[in-house]
Amino acid sequence: VLFWVGVGRRVGEYGLTEPRVWLVACGGLMTLCVLLFLMRRTARYRWVCAAGFVLFAALAYVPALEPERVAVRSQLHRAVRIAGELELLDGEGALRLDAFRQIDSVSKPRFRNFYEAADYVADRDTAAFRRFGVPMREIRNAVPAEYSDYVLYGWNSAADTVEVVETYWSAETQRGFRVDGIGGYSALYTEWRSWNSGQYPYYELTDSTLNLHFAGLHPDVAVPAEELLGNLLRQAGIAPGSVPDEAAIREKNDELLVYRSKELVVVFSEVWFERSDSALRVDKVSVDVVLTR
Known part of the structure; x- marks a missing residue:
């Protein structure tokens, strides 16, 4: 239960990546093993081995279940969702670069989350990324200079930190x-x-x-x-x-x-x-x- 709560929290906040897809797969196999061994009648290691073989074969050979494709779909959905919340999309669903001027110290974590997801999609599926209507380099250039270190790289500048004595x-x-x-x-x-x-x-x-x-x-x-x-x-x-x-x-x-x-x-x-x-x-x-x- 703790495992699935942790996975649900992490994936719910940051979406799926390839390692997280494999994590979910291994967690599913682990859960199946636990459920099978709750009863003696079903407690057979061959069922666990068979399930593991089928699961990993499906992830390796079924195109729709490939971890990279699953992760790209998840991150694309995450990027679109955050962009909608930040009102970065126009009526046709394309990205409005001028909206990046509204970044401030309060909203910058949300812009950072959007950039992470969009950058993940751009690196792995250029066709899927085209739905935003602008290249990635223009998104980088649209981020105000005072927030670029944080939004693009996750770095807090000295001006954003307060020294506590x-x-x-x-x-x-x-x-x-x-x-x-x-x-x-x-x-x-x-x-x-x-x-x-x-x-x-x-x-x-x-x-x-x-x-x-x-x-x-x-x-x-x-x-x-x-x-x-x-x-x-x-x-x-x-x-x-x-x-x-x-x-x-x-x-x-x-x-x-x-x-x-x-x-x-x-x-x-x-x-x-x-x-x-x-x-x-x-x-x-x-x-x-x-x-x-």
């Missing part, structure tokens, strides 16, 4: 570090690990959640990453949503090491913050102790 800061426990206001909690959990050893409580931080696993001693807790960041910033007197600089992180070091909620307190020995593209997130943590009610 990442900065990492950390808050760490210092000598004399104290946590105040922790009365009223009934249990203390220590010796936390960052992996599942099956014995000690452990934690894991993903892009979306800090998960605390208590090894059966207490119900596990999941803290959303956004809530964790906002809570730490509030403890330090920094407005959630703001992006403090390194100096502010250093100044509020101790406060940024304690997460507090109604049910528990998490004390970290280290918290790493990542600042990227004017946004702040918790990149890495090291859990020291956890107190629960």
